[in-house]
Amino acid sequence: MEKFVKNASILIVDDTPKNIQLLGTVLKETGYRVIVATNGNSALNILEKTKPDLILLDVMMPELSGFDTIKKIKENENIKNIPVIFLTAKAEPDDVLEGFKLGAVDYITKPFHASELLARVKTHLELKINKDLIQNLLDFQKGLVLMIDENRILYANKSFLNYVGSPNLLQFTRDYQSYSEYFDIIEENLEDQELKLKPKDKFLKKEIFLAHKSLLPGKSLFILNLTDVTDYEIEKTTLEQKASYDELTKVYNRTKFIDIFNEIYKSITQEEKPLSLIIFDIDHFKKINDNFGHNIGDKVLVEISSCLKGLIRNSDILCRWGGEEFLILLKSSIEDSFRIAEKIRTFIESKEFIQNHKITISLGVTSLEKNDNLDLFINRADQALYKAKNSGRNQTIKI
Numbered sequence: 001m002e003k004f005v006k007n008a009s010i011l012i013v014d015d016t017p018k019n020i021q022l023l024g025t026v027l028k029e030t031g032y033r034v035i036v037a038t039n040g041n042s043a044l045n046i047l048e049k050t051k052p053d054l055i056l057l058d059v060m061m062p063e064l065s066g067f068d069t070i071k072k073i074k075e076n077e078n079i080k081n082i083p084v085i086f087l088t089a090k091a092e093p094d095d096v097l098e099g100f101k102l103g104a105v106d107y108i109t110k111p112f113h114a115s116e117l118l119a120r121v122k123t124h125l126e127l128k129i130n131k132d133l134i135q136n137l138l139d140f141q142k143g144l145v146l147m148i149d150e151n152r153i154l155y156a157n158k159s160f161l162n163y164v165g166s167p168n169l170l171q172f173t174r175d176y177q178s179y180s181e182y183f184d185i186i187e188e189n190l191e192d193q194e195l196k197l198k199p200k201d202k203f204l205k206k207e208i209f210l211a212h213k214s215l216l217p218g219k220s221l222f223i224l225n226l227t228d229v230t231d232y233e234i235e236k237t238t239l240e241q242k243a244s245y246d247e248l249t250k251v252y253n254r255t256k257f258i259d260i261f262n263e264i265y266k267s268i269t270q271e272e273k274p275l276s277l278i279i280f281d282i283d284h285f286k287k288i289n290d291n292f293g294h295n296i297g298d299k300v301l302v303e304i305s306s307c308l309k310g311l312i313r314n315s316d317i318l319c320r321w322g323g324e325e326f327l328i329l330l331k332s333s334i335e336d337s338f339r340i341a342e343k344i345r346t347f348i349e350s351k352e353f354i355q356n357h358k359i360t361i362s363l364g365v366t367s368l369e370k371n372d373n374l375d376l377f378i379n380r381a382d383q384a385l386y387k388a389k390n391s392g393r394n395q396t397i398k399i
């Protein structure tokens with residue numbers, strides 16, 4: 001650090017040649033490179049060209065005062081991060097306050113003590129160099145990186161700003177107070193300090209990020225490293241869908257149904273709400289396959305499934321249990337479920353799935369009883385279905 005500080009360049013802005021000479025000598029003797037401007041406008045020109053590490057700015061100058069000059073510096077994206085120390089005979093508390101308000105990092109009154117001035121210059125150069133170092137390290141990272149103190153974003157790397165489309169951090173933080181105003185947290189794993197984030201603007205940005213938190217010394221400071229995991233998430237969703245849905249009919253498969261039942265079962269026992277089950281199969285399905293071929297048989301299964309989706313409610317769970325057998329789980333009383341079963345039966349009966357050939361279904365309905373598990377529950381519905389079959393098919397029996 002010492003070496004970096006020694007090589008630093010400092011711009012002195014003062015309209016009094018004597019002051020420039022005095023200051024220049026002290027700084028040069030310490031090893032700093034010194035650049036000089038005798039008024040605000042020429043300082044602004046020099047800043048654009050040379051970008052020094054620090055500015056020592058006089059307040060009282062003709063034309064552009066020191067206060068006016070710093071305003072222009074802070075408006076200019078290219079130079080606004082260069083620290084400014086006011087060096088002036090104007091030492092009223094109001095002046096000092098005004099200087100800090102305008103964005104100065106320090107305020108030294110004239111006549112100055114060389115050692116005090118040098119100590120302050122060194123401190124602010126070190127801070128500036130540290131800041132630049134952090135920014136460069138973050139910019140070097142491939143992912144999107146933020147450094148955050150509690151909720152306040154202190155640093156954002158170039159990749160992050162490019163992604164959000166902000167020219168600089170200040171612009172971004174004007175629109176968003178914290179990263180959680182830009183992103184929705186869709187998953188949180190506190191133990192591993194991992195978050196899954198998705199931009200709130202779903203129309204423009206569809207990426208999903210895995211964000212890893214690294215805590216830094218000091219409790220509230222951390223680095224958030226965002227990796228784009230969109231492709232992985234899409235693949236995972238596709239796999240999950242494959243694992244949950246019947247390939248032919250696109251309704252839930254047996255595995256998913258069991259999962260959902262177990263999930264509901266846990267909550268039902270606590271809340272004591274009714275849960276019913278409809279089981280049904282297509283009458284004489286084997287004959288359909290034998291007479292019309294398996295393709296037509298499959299087509300019937302697909303069409304019946306898609307009809308069912310329109311007949312049941314959003315909260316009802318439909319599954320292809322196997323072959324031509326389907327289950328529907330309903331958070332309803334047995335009477336209501338029976339009515340839905342009958343609605344399905346009469347609809348299927350009325351529809352011509354195969355030209356000049358009538359298709360009917362038989363249904364069994366039951367509701368969950370105390371001490372039931374899924375097997376007992378399904379067995380009872382199955383018994384009802386068996387009765388419906390034995391009583392001539394195309395009917396609903398409830399037990």
Ligand SMILES: [Mg+2]
Binds near residue numbers: 014016058059060061
């Ligand atoms: Mg002056």
